[in-house]
Amino acid sequence: MIRIKDFCYWYPGQDQPALDGIDLEIPEGQFCGVVGPNGAGKSTLCYALSGFAPHFFHGTWEGELQVGKRDVPRSTLGELAGEIGLVFQNSFNQISGARFTVREEIAFGLENLGLKRKEIERRVEETLALIDLEALAERSPFALSGGQQQRVAIASILAMQPKLLVLDEPTSQLDPRGTQEVFKILDKLAGRGGTTVVLVEHKLEWLAAFADRVITFSQGRIVLDGSAKKILADEKLLKLGVGQTQFTQAAAAVQKKKFIPRSRPLPVTLKQAQKFFE
Amino acid sequence: MHGTLFVSGNSGLHRLHPLTKLALTFLFLVFAATLPNLLWLLAAFVILLVPMSAWGGLLRPFLRSCLVVITPFVISLSIIQGFFTPGETPLFHLAGFVLTGEGLLAGLTVASRILMALGGALLLMLSTRPDMLMLALTRSGLPGSLAYVVLTSIQIFPRFQERAQVILEAQQARGLEIKVNIFKRLRLLVPLMGPLVLSSIVDVEERAMALEARAFSRPGRKTSLLALADSPGQHLARWGLLLLMLALIGWSIWRAISS
Amino acid sequence: MKLSFEGVFFTYSTGVRALDGIDLSIGSGEFVAIVGENGAGKTTLVKLLNGLLRPDGGKVVVGNWDTAEYSTAQLAGRVGFLFQNPDEQLFERAVQREVAFGPRNLGFSERKIASKSMSALKTVGLADHAEDNPYDLAPFERKLLALAATLAMDTPVLVLDEPSIGQDAAGRRRIGRILRELHTMGSTILLISHDLDFCAEYAERAVVMANGHILADGLVEKIFAQNDLLQRAAVFPPQLVRLAQALKMPTAPLKVDQFVNAYSQWHRRKKRA
Numbered sequence: 001m002i003r004i005k006d007f008c009y010w011y012p013g014q015d016q017p018a019l020d021g022i023d024l025e026i027p028e029g030q031f032c033g034v035v036g037p038n039g040a041g042k043s044t045l046c047y048a049l050s051g052f053a054p055h056f057f058h059g060t061w062e063g064e065l066q067v068g069k070r071d072v073p074r075s076t077l078g079e080l081a082g083e084i085g086l087v088f089q090n091s092f093n094q095i096s097g098a099r100f101t102v103r104e105e106i107a108f109g110l111e112n113l114g115l116k117r118k119e120i121e122r123r124v125e126e127t128l129a130l131i132d133l134e135a136l137a138e139r140s141p142f143a144l145s146g147g148q149q150q151r152v153a154i155a156s157i158l159a160m161q162p163k164l165l166v167l168d169e170p171t172s173q174l175d176p177r178g179t180q181e182v183f184k185i186l187d188k189l190a191g192r193g194g195t196t197v198v199l200v201e202h203k204l205e206w207l208a209a210f211a212d213r214v215i216t217f218s219q220g221r222i223v224l225d226g227s228a229k230k231i232l233a234d235e236k237l238l239k240l241g242v243g244q245t246q247f248t249q250a251a252a253a254v255q256k257k258k259f260i261p262r263s264r265p266l267p268v269t270l271k272q273a274q275k276f277f278e
Numbered sequence: 279m280h281g282t283l284f285v286s287g288n289s290g291l292h293r294l295h296p297l298t299k300l301a302l303t304f305l306f307l308v309f310a311a312t313l314p315n316l317l318w319l320l321a322a323f324v325i326l327l328v329p330m331s332a333w334g335g336l337l338r339p340f341l342r343s344c345l346v347v348i349t350p351f352v353i354s355l356s357i358i359q360g361f362f363t364p365g366e367t368p369l370f371h372l373a374g375f376v377l378t379g380e381g382l383l384a385g386l387t388v389a390s391r392i393l394m395a396l397g398g399a400l401l402l403m404l405s406t407r408p409d410m411l412m413l414a415l416t417r418s419g420l421p422g423s424l425a426y427v428v429l430t431s432i433q434i435f436p437r438f439q440e441r442a443q444v445i446l447e448a449q450q451a452r453g454l455e456i457k458v459n460i461f462k463r464l465r466l467l468v469p470l471m472g473p474l475v476l477s478s479i480v481d482v483e484e485r486a487m488a489l490e491a492r493a494f495s496r497p498g499r500k501t502s503l504l505a506l507a508d509s510p511g512q513h514l515a516r517w518g519l520l521l522l523m524l525a526l527i528g529w530s531i532w533r534a535i536s537s
Numbered sequence: 538m539k540l541s542f543e544g545v546f547f548t549y550s551t552g553v554r555a556l557d558g559i560d561l562s563i564g565s566g567e568f569v570a571i572v573g574e575n576g577a578g579k580t581t582l583v584k585l586l587n588g589l590l591r592p593d594g595g596k597v598v599v600g601n602w603d604t605a606e607y608s609t610a611q612l613a614g615r616v617g618f619l620f621q622n623p624d625e626q627l628f629e630r631a632v633q634r635e636v637a638f639g640p641r642n643l644g645f646s647e648r649k650i651a652s653k654s655m656s657a658l659k660t661v662g663l664a665d666h667a668e669d670n671p672y673d674l675a676p677f678e679r680k681l682l683a684l685a686a687t688l689a690m691d692t693p694v695l696v697l698d699e700p701s702i703g704q705d706a707a708g709r710r711r712i713g714r715i716l717r718e719l720h721t722m723g724s725t726i727l728l729i730s731h732d733l734d735f736c737a738e739y740a741e742r743a744v745v746m747a748n749g750h751i752l753a754d755g756l757v758e759k760i761f762a763q764n765d766l767l768q769r770a771a772v773f774p775p776q777l778v779r780l781a782q783a784l785k786m787p788t789a790p791l792k793v794d795q796f797v798n799a800y801s802q803w804h805r806r807k808k809r810a
Contacts, residue, residue: 037705038677052487081493089703092437093484096492097430100279100409107503109492114499121503140279142433145575156492172703175575175731177771202705205776243706246734246776250796257797259804270776274783277800441625447589448626452686453613453642469638472628476672480624 001028001196002049002164007063009044009053018044018053020220022063026198026213031190033207033228034200036217037241042200045217046168049198050086051077068163082113085157088168091149094156095141102144102152103128103137109160123159131155131185147178151185158195165189167199171206179203186210205245208232208268216242233266247273281432283343283403291334291405295508296414299402301519302330306398308523310391312530316383319390327397334405343400344393352389359385408432413502422500438478445473538600538615538693538725539565540586545595547581547749555581557749559595563742565693568716568726570736570757573746574771579729582746583696586727587612599694614643617692621699623676623683632658632674632682633667639690650689657689660715677703684712694725701735713739737761737775737791745770762789 009019047053171179190210214231216224267273331340365380412425540563547556584590588609629635636654661681743760790796
């Protein structure tokens with residue numbers, strides 16, 4: 001699905017590449033988490049996957065980056081829109097502003113794709129149901145809470161039926177209720193399968209709950225890559241400035257005191273931790 | 279609808295094609311400019327605009343808005359024109375100035391022209407969703423980006439004000455005294471406007487990306503979830519209205535030349 | 538510096554009653570976390586401290602000042618404020634000038650301005666960027682810069698609205714350490730945060746708010762151990778509290794070392810039993 005070979009990217013006027021020789025393959029339908037300290041290149045990866053680097057930010061690049069059959073850096077944003085969806089932090093800025101209700105907001109991208117009205121209506125209804133937005137369909141997208149707005153942003157992208165959904169810290173500006181709302185949706189998507197998802201997220205506990213795989217960035221490179229359970233339990237995350245869930249840290253500390261055998265793998269979620277300690 | 283005058287409804291006026299209503303608005307504008315006197319203007323307002331607003335179930339909001347907008351014009355124009363237009367019929371003396379009947383009539387005539395033009399625009403705004411109007415206009419050739427700017431400014435402007443308030447608070451919290459005399463006010467400009475401009479630049483960049491992700495700049499025809507109902511009758515009516523406008527303009531030019 | 542709210546009410550012009558009878562007093566040098574969902578009234582509450590908002594009823598006192606008698610600019614010398622979004626306050630062309638803005642408004646001497654600004658930049662780790670344009674910094678660095686700009690004002694009270702948002706683990710730890718150090722030097726700190734793990738790690742006392750009321754107020758260990766209470770306020774309990782509860786441990790530890798101790802005791806007792 002995603003094939004990246006030796007991909008480098010430099011923002012305009014920068015000597016240091018923001019992405020430095022990325023090799024990555026993500027099979028179709030995989031839910032892939034991305035972690036790393038601030039400034040490690042996580043957002044740039046999102047921009048590269050969706051074509052904004054280089055098409056929006058300019059700058060220079062080399063290597064290969066393919067999503068499906070699409071050669072991303074050699075395609076235009078117009079071609080990529082709808083095939084690769086990007087959702088980012090600020091929910092307010094993702095509301096188009098040109099539509100007056102949630103229903104019409106979700107339709108906006110489909111209108112730009114030039115779909116027939118019947119098809120637009122069908123997809124909008126389907127998406128409203130999937131993202132639990134039916135009750136809000138006639139509300140103004142500006143009159144919503146952050147979590148609801150972010151769900152509208154996700155719905156607006158999903159309605160376009162992208163092959164790949166890229167989310168760059170979608171919950172970092174939300175309160176716990178909003179965070180939970182958004183993660184519930186992501187959990188649903190992960191469970192449903194079919195959509196390939198790349199999610200950048202600092203909240204490791206949540207990531208552990210539904211990512212199949214986690215890759216770790218540091219200084220523009222991928223430094224760790226593996227199953228979510230293995231990577232999030234890796235002690236190296238502490239040194240990298242990514243941190244670990246307190247479940248993992250507590251388990252490691254207890255293991256050091258020899259209450260629990262070393263052979264038992266460290267937990268990353270509450271459920272795993274419960275099993276670990278019992 | 280937030281930030282707009284639109285009053286939802288399902289009347290015949292609401293259901294008219296936005297361009298038909300726009301043509302009517304322009305016709306009333308032409309009326310405002312060409313009808314010869316106060317009597318004609320008031321008659322047109324009472325015979326055309328008031329029943330139309332009633333047809334749209336908008337009589338109350340229409341009259342209320344008209345009253346709110348026109349009252350200051352009536353007062354100021356009557357006074358200015360009334361006292362400063364020379365005439366034969368003095369009505370009222372005040373501190374050496376004379377209010378003349380001719381002046382008052384001239385003032386009221388100008389005010390009624392404004393009422394006519396404004397009333398037409400109000401009818402359009404009260405009965406037409408702005409996005410419908412923009413959709414109709416883009417269908418007839420208005421660039422999509424222009425329509426986007428119009429629609430977003432309706433909704434984003436209130437957010438802009440909210441942000442200005444947040445910035446004001448943030449700088450006050452940093453000890454900035456804002457209750458200062460007029461000369462020192464200038465110094466407030468940079469700390470208050472700076473973040474507004476800079477944060478808006480950040481916002482605009484993000485918003486542009488979000489729009490790209492929604493295929494906004496994709497070449498090719500766009501469709502719409504909204505249905506625009508048109509009819510051959512309305513199409514014909516719009517041409518008719520256009521001809522009527524041209525005729526009115528021609529008539530008033532002819533009158534001007536012949537007098 | 539002591540703070541107190543006495544029977545405070547506040548209603549926005551939209552008719553939303555944001556504070557509905559708040560009584561709260563905070564001792565000098567306390568480190569208090571204020572938690573609750575958006576709209577609970579947390580931000581409204583703290584804005585009363587420096588007069589950005591004025592109560593409709595009741596009294597807000599900062600030290601020996603009744604806030605009703607002082608302007609925001611005056612109160613800014615006592616209550617430092619870190620807002621959520623740094624982009625809504627940064628405007629200078631150089632980092633150092635940005636940090637000097639607050640101290641200059643407060644009328645510090647040039648020497649004091651220079652020394653306070655520099656030490657604040659060192660504290661947040663931006664000393665090397667003193668000459669840079671704030672807009673060339675990464676978003677998380679701009680947040681640190683806004684923090685430095687607040688620290689440089691050298692106020693006895695510090696209010697922070699979501700300081701850990703957008704920071705990675707290292708950044709969170711850095712901010713946490715800065716707060717802890719200010720706390721040991723006697724600053725009164727009010728921390729608004731949805732990140733209860735962060736609050737649990739650094740704050741001493743917690744105030745839980747919902748719908749303009751204070752739902753609970755007490756030591757962090759006590760408050761954060763009450764799952765139902767936190768759920769009623771729509772916030773997540775800290776991870777270790779949830780874990781301890783899932784294991785049916787008798788205590789609710791907030792930090793990893795506390796958890797390890799509690800677990801080893803519990804483990805031993807269980808073995809004996």
